[in-house]
Amino acid sequence: MIVKRTIEELYRLQSLTLEQKIDHAFGTVEKFCNEVENPIISFSGGKDSTVLMHLIRNIMKIDMPAVFVNTGNEYPDIIRFVRQFDNVQIIRPKTHLKQIIEKYGFPLISKEYSKMIYELRHGIKHSQRYLTGIQSDGKKTTFILPVKYRFLVDEKFSCSEKCYYFLKKAPTSKLNSITGEMAEESIIRQSAWLRTGCNSFGKKHGKSKPLSIWTEADIYRYINRFNVRICDLYNDCRVQRTGCMMCVILTKIKSKSFLIQH
Numbered sequence: 001m002i003v004k005r006t007i008e009e010l011y012r013l014q015s016l017t018l019e020q021k022i023d024h025a026f027g028t029v030e031k032f033c034n035e036v037e038n039p040i041i042s043f044s045g046g047k048d049s050t051v052l053m054h055l056i057r058n059i060m061k062i063d064m065p066a067v068f069v070n071t072g073n074e075y076p077d078i079i080r081f082v083r084q085f086d087n088v089q090i091i092r093p094k095t096h097l098k099q100i101i102e103k104y105g106f107p108l109i110s111k112e113y114s115k116m117i118y119e120l121r122h123g124i125k126h127s128q129r130y131l132t133g134i135q136s137d138g139k140k141t142t143f144i145l146p147v148k149y150r151f152l153v154d155e156k157f158s159c160s161e162k163c164y165y166f167l168k169k170a171p172t173s174k175l176n177s178i179t180g181e182m183a184e185e186s187i188i189r190q191s192a193w194l195r196t197g198c199n200s201f202g203k204k205h206g207k208s209k210p211l212s213i214w215t216e217a218d219i220y221r222y223i224n225r226f227n228v229r230i231c232d233l234y235n236d237c238r239v240q241r242t243g244c245m246m247c248v249i250l251t252k253i254k255s256k257s258f259l260i261q262h
Contacts, residue, residue, distance in 0.1 A: 005194045010183060013213040018221050025055060025210035028198040029062075029178060032208035035201060036176040039208070041066035043088060045078040046242045047230045048180035051219050052211060053085070054228045056178070065089065067175065071167040073097055073244040081231040095166045097246075105158025107247065109149060112188055116145040118160035120153045142187060167244070178208040184215050 016024070033039050041056060043049045043066040056062050066088040070079065082088060107114040119127035129135050130145045152159055183193040189212075192200075198212045211219075223230060233242055 005197060007190075007194065010190070010193060010213065014184065014215055016213070018218055018225070021211075021214055021218055022055070022059070022222075024198075024213060026060060028208060028210035028212075029056060029060065032176075032178065032199050032206060032210075033062075035199070036206045039064060039176045039178055040172075042172055042175075042177040042179040043068045043082065043085070044180070044242075045074070045082045045231055046180070047223065047234060048182065048211060048219055050180075050230050051222050051228060052178065052180040054226060055210075055222075058226070063087065064178075067091060067172055067177070069093065069168060069171045071097065071244055073167070073246055075233055075242065075245055077231055077233040078242060081233075091171055093167045093171045095170075097163060097167065097244075100163045100166050104160040104162035107161050107163060108152065108159050110186065111161040111164050112143065112186060113145060113149055114159050114161040116143065117149070117152050118158070118162070120145070121158070142191075163244075163247075174205055176206045176208075178210065180211050181209045182214050182216070182219075183212045 013021075013024070041049070041053055041064055043053055045068065053066060056064050064087075066085065068082045068088055068090050070090050070092050072092065082090070105118065108117070116127070116130040118124075120130055126136050129141050130143060131150070133140055133144045135141050181189055183190045193209070193212050198210055199208050200206060222228065231242065
């Protein structure tokens, strides 16, 4: 049975109270664990996955193992923070960052736009939809490359999102993972929720996103309510993001003052 989800439904769920969202996350995790074998927490050391870890281990009381992917490009603060948790397996990607950049290029602006630029540059099938906004079946698409970034298609240097795939996604692709992803973070994650909801089950592996309907404000409310300790890196106003140190995608994090105000 195919369930059709709408953006209006997502907005409605995102407007629920934190208590309702916690209950929703409980149900999502329980359903996922009943459907798959050996579920794991995908732990990045960031605030979202730290909240997810706390929710599963401290609130739901499930001693679930976690997996952290050390790309070799993590902040030392994140590595130290991750090592403070029990039952966390640290794995490494098979491909080195240098090899990926040399072959595919590095990401700019966002993963979504980097993917568009790469596919347009290499003439990937149906990539023209990123310029026209029209898919091959005649339907409109929201995945459009803004005019101001289109010059990057013809630049001498390459641009792509492949580093994310090889360094972050591929190492855990064969695991039944529970992640701290939220639909509000990007168009791609929003579209993924519209297709599959909070749980998706493939032929061999599944993926659960119990925080899909949460917002960043919910994350900080949860942190404050349950006094969850997050990585000290979030208190350093000089640091703009907690992902890979050399990444040029500008995803800002909030400072300690946000925690206090919210």
